[in-house]
Amino acid sequence: MTDIKAVAVEPKNLLNPHNHALVLLDHQSQMAFNVKSIDIGSLRSNTAILAETGKAFNVPTIISTISRSDFAGPVFPEVSKVFPNTKSYINRTTSDAIEDQNFVDAINATGKQRIVIAGLWTSVCLNGPVQGLLEQGFEVYVVADASGDMSHEAHVMAMHRMIQSGAVPITSTAYLLELQRDWERKETYPATMEISQAHSGAFGIGIQYAYDMVHGNRGIE
Numbered sequence: 001m002t003d004i005k006a007v008a009v010e011p012k013n014l015l016n017p018h019n020h021a022l023v024l025l026d027h028q029s030q031m032a033f034n035v036k037s038i039d040i041g042s043l044r045s046n047t048a049i050l051a052e053t054g055k056a057f058n059v060p061t062i063i064s065t066i067s068r069s070d071f072a073g074p075v076f077p078e079v080s081k082v083f084p085n086t087k088s089y090i091n092r093t094t095s096d097a098i099e100d101q102n103f104v105d106a107i108n109a110t111g112k113q114r115i116v117i118a119g120l121w122t123s124v125c126l127n128g129p130v131q132g133l134l135e136q137g138f139e140v141y142v143v144a145d146a147s148g149d150m151s152h153e154a155h156v157m158a159m160h161r162m163i164q165s166g167a168v169p170i171t172s173t174a175y176l177l178e179l180q181r182d183w184e185r186k187e188t189y190p191a192t193m194e195i196s197q198a199h200s201g202a203f204g205i206g207i208q209y210a211y212d213m214v215h216g217n218r219g220i221e
Contacts (some may be wrong), residue, residue, distance in 0.1 A: 002016035025119025096128030
């Protein structure tokens with residue numbers, strides 16, 4: 001039997017700030033109105049985590065919209081606050097972003113073969129580009145809780161379909177903490193704490209509690 005010994009090394013399938021691009025698809029008013037698989041407050045908070053994490057960790061981030069001016073409307077304020085240059089958003093007429101040349105050009109411009117993606121709706125505007133990227137050889141991570149659909153079943157079935165095709169499921173807070181991962185990374189530690197406190201539910205409240213009750217507002221040292 002071969003002896004196997006563990007070594008202290010970063011697993012290759014983990015995300016870090018340098019090995020992927022982030023894509024936010026169609027987080028827009030009209031697309032959110034009929035989402036029933038997740039409550040709108042949670043959806044907005046989880047989308048905020050992705051946007052703020054992408055910005056804080058300098059991850060190449062693509063924001064794409066569908067029929068922004070004549071149908072689906074503006075992106076969530078949680079996105080436009082972080083990325084205010086709306087002229088840089090890639091607007092499309094096709095529900096499948098991978099069939100839009102401007103979107104494809106933006107993907108290629110990142111130089112990344114690993115894509116983290118979330119969007120509305122899961123079974124339509126998210127499933128299409130995920131399937132296309134997988135077929136073209138990309139590694140794709142789908143953020144389940146920053147995506148949504150017209151019913152719980154529609155969302156779950158679309159997630160199953162993408163996973164069966166090779167996509168890796170992940171959640172928003174897991175994405176943030178996977179990029180931080182080492183609390184000695186001081187340059188992104190404050191942002192990680194701020195994002196968590198603002199948007200990560202009980203985990204964020206726990207951080208606030210630790211700051212106030214355990215560390216006397218001095219911060220975790």
